[in-house]
Amino acid sequence: MDRDKAWTVEAVAERLGVTPRTLHYYEEKGLIPEVPRTPGGHRVYDEDTIERIEHILRLKEALGYSLQEIRSILDTEDRLKTYRTRIAEGQEPEHNVEMLADAVRLLENVVRHIDEKMTRLAAMREQYSDRLARIRARLQREEAAHRAVDASNGESE
Amino acid sequence: MDRDKAWTVEAVAERLGVTPRTLHYYEEKGLIPEVPRTPGGHRVYDEDTIERIEHILRLKEALGYSLQEIRSILDTEDRLKTYRTRIAEGQEPEHNVEMLADAVRLLENVVRHIDEKMTRLAAMREQYSDRLARIRARLQREEAAHRAVDASNGESE
DNA sequence: CCATAACCTAACGTTGACGTTAGTTTCCGA
DNA sequence: TCGGAAACTAACGTCAACGTTAGGTTATGG
Incomplete structure (x- = not known):
């Protein structure tokens, strides 16, 4: 290529x-x-x-x-x-054992870091999507109420 | 409490x-x-x-x-x-419909942001844990070889 | 009640990760 | 070949998110 x-x-x-x-x-x-x-x-x-x-x-x-x-x-x-x-x-x-051991330690830290991050993200994602669902539902109802008001206003003219 | x-x-x-x-x-x-x-x-x-x-x-x-x-x-x-x-x-x-609509938009962005982040994190996690597994295996072998050398050195004394 | 540890405000300092500008040089398509 | 677009280096500027220091005030345990 x-x-x-x-x-x-x-x-x-x-x-x-x-x-x-x-x-x-x-x-x-x-x-x-x-x-x-x-x-x-x-x-x-x-x-x-x-x-x-x-x-x-x-x-x-x-x-x-x-x-x-x-x-x-x-x-x-x-x-x-x-x-x-x-x-x-x-x-x-040479020094391969120490070098590899160092690498393992560092990569373990990276993977652990990623795992912690994903755990926190998952919790926040749940929290926010729940909240979002509830607000969407609330918005649906408010919009319906709003349209009802508009309709009755239209009738009265 | x-x-x-x-x-x-x-x-x-x-x-x-x-x-x-x-x-x-x-x-x-x-x-x-x-x-x-x-x-x-x-x-x-x-x-x-x-x-x-x-x-x-x-x-x-x-x-x-x-x-x-x-x-x-x-x-x-x-x-x-x-x-x-x-x-x-x-x-x-008052202004509840606009307010709720704004909130929905913002929360949608947050959730989308979280999802994107989690996707990328998942990819990186896989990459790094694969790599880690390979290096761990390599380290095992190196350590075994190292111990073998030590042992034969011990014998020769 | 008093020493000293903790707190306050105000202001200037720092650090990382670039942005921006200036003056010069190189690239490249008509 | 040549003129404008793009690159170069060097240096100073910026911005967020605090850190640090100074000089004074408040809280609290023995």
Whole structure:
């Protein structure tokens, strides 16, 4: 496919619903690796980087993590990726047990965080949808009453 | 019960896991009504207010709303409450149809917002727990290998 | 009753996550 | 090839949501 299509900042920004400044900022803060440049110095984004940014935005918007927290999550994920490629290359990386244990701890925290969030959301969703149902019913009745008044007004003219 | 227990700022702050400054700030921004005072001017919180603040914190932390957005949600809920008490007092409030229609719209938005959030969270939860399971398995194997090395080292001594 | 812990207001400070502007340089389609 | 659109860097600005400090007042347990 066109996974190796070259994207400009503006194109990426529009696709992701952010501004170029945000993309620069994420690069500046090390959330994405330094983006390759044209000879003239313009950034050229590839699909992998864009998906990484989408991931960042999900962590931010859905989970409410700060960019710092996101960075440490991404760092862990990057370490796991390095580990996997080393394995795939037939190497036997060192410090793997500690590294994996760290990763497990962090991912457990993320999953727990998500679970807590979903639990709270479910409770609030129930509360609000119940309330909404009751108000809708109330509105139906009020509208009926309103129409009745209009009708009798119409008759009297 | 002791629903009419009097709480000091610090007690409330500790119970809710925030600072006194936050409580003052919410009052200043009109998220909670002016808190009653002792003759000397110290704030005295009651259970209702504390629960309102808990509600605010949930809207903020779980749903990610800004304090401004929360304010408009609370305003709508307050209008509904006023409406209910008017009805309970046998009055027939005016502008009820528009008011209820507005409330329905706002609550629909809230519920939709929650649903979108839960959908995204569910997807991320699956992604992360799958990943976690794989890394746990990998860690098991690494630990086994590690123990095997230790054991043979022990033998050779 | 008094020491000291807790509270008050007012005001300025901080931090994260970008927005904005300025001055310059590069890209690219007619 | 060339002119306007788009990108670049650097730096300062902004805004929400509190944090912090100062200087003074009130509450309360021994």
